[in-house]
Amino acid sequence: MSIETSGLPTAxxxxxEHYTKSHETLTLQYDAQWTSPCELxxxxxxxxxxxxxxxxxxxxxxxxxxxxxxxxxxEITIHADIKMHYQRYWSAHIEAEAPDGHVSMxxxxxxxxxxxxxxxxxxxxxxxxxxxxxxxxxxxxxxxxSDLYLTINNDxxxxxxxxxxxxxxxxIASSLEEFLPQLVPAGPS
Numbered sequence: 001m002s003i004e005t006s007g008l009p010t011a012x013x014x015x016x017e018h019y020t021k022s023h024e025t026l027t028l029q030y031d032a033q034w035t036s037p038c039e040l041x042x043x044x045x046x047x048x049x050x051x052x053x054x055x056x057x058x059x060x061x062x063x064x065x066x067x068x069x070x071x072x073x074x075e076i077t078i079h080a081d082i083k084m085h086y087q088r089y090w091s092a093h094i095e096a097e098a099p100d101g102h103v104s105m106x107x108x109x110x111x112x113x114x115x116x117x118x119x120x121x122x123x124x125x126x127x128x129x130x131x132x133x134x135x136x137x138x139x140x141x142x143x144x145x146s147d148l149y150l151t152i153n154n155d156x157x158x159x160x161x162x163x164x165x166x167x168x169x170x171x172i173a174s175s176l177e178e179f180l181p182q183l184v185p186a187g188p189s
Contacts, residue, residue, distance in 0.1 A: 008081055011180040012088050016057045019094050019185040027052045028092055036109045037090045057091035057107075066114045074125050074135075081157045081176045082137045086117065096183040100161075100172070103140040103150060103183070127165040136160060136168070139176075152176060 020026070030043035030053040040054040064087040067078045091107035108114045121137060128135045136151035142161075150172060151160045159179045160168035173179035 008084050008175075008177040009088065011177045012084065015094075015180045015183060016089060016091070019096075020056060022185040026055050026092075028055055029053075034109070034112075036092075038092065038109065055092060057089045057094075059089055060087055066108075066118065070118045070121055073122060076135065076154070078137070079152060079154045079157050082139070082152050082154065085139050085152070085176060086114070095186040097186050098172075098179075099182055102143055102186065105140050105183075106138065124164065131165045133165065133167050136162065138164075150179075 030039075030051040032043075036055065037058045038055040040056055043051050043053045046052050066087055067083055071078055086108055089107060090109065092109060093107060094105040096103050096105060108117060124138075125135055135154045137154060138149040138151050140150040142148045142150065147163050148161055148169070149164065151162050151168070152158070153160055153168070157175050158171045159173040159176060161170050161172055162168040173182070
């Protein structure tokens with residue numbers, strides 16, 4: 001079953017295109033225990049003797065099923081926009097400027113990262129039930145010293161600003177498709 005919804009795949013692809021075009025090369029500190037399909041070539045040492053790897057976001061297989069087990073465990077359907085956000089590309093986190101400030105867009109680096117996300121969402125759903133707040137899925141961090149996140153409301157698909165386990169503070173955009181074109185790629189953090 002395809003999870004392509006309206007123009008969201010194009011909005012995601014365009015965001016990644018803008019990010020990769022705005023950076024001549026993308027590098028991260030290399031971790032032999034945390035590899036990714038995004039990695040390019042061999043790791044090397046920079047001028048500070050830190051081991052570095054080049055990387056690029058990598059389009060995933062169109063039928064990634066990261067959320068099937070989560071849906072069964074929680075007995076809910078995960079919103080198609082959430083699935084599209086996390087299942088379209090393997091990628092490191094991407095820094096960007098939004099109209100309201102800096103965001104760090106969260107993506108999955110490898111399959112273990114995907115498994116961890118699902119585990120975290122199970123715990124998050126329990127907190128949501130306990131606190132009687134709607135289930136949402138985080139997809140971006142705000143400023144590094146803040147406990148506020150951007151989430152996708154699982155029922156409506158709205159983009160919300162919230163603290164974990166609390167009622168959303170406000171709606172930022174009606175959908176991820178509306179939100180992504182507002183972002184301007186920033187340098188790596």
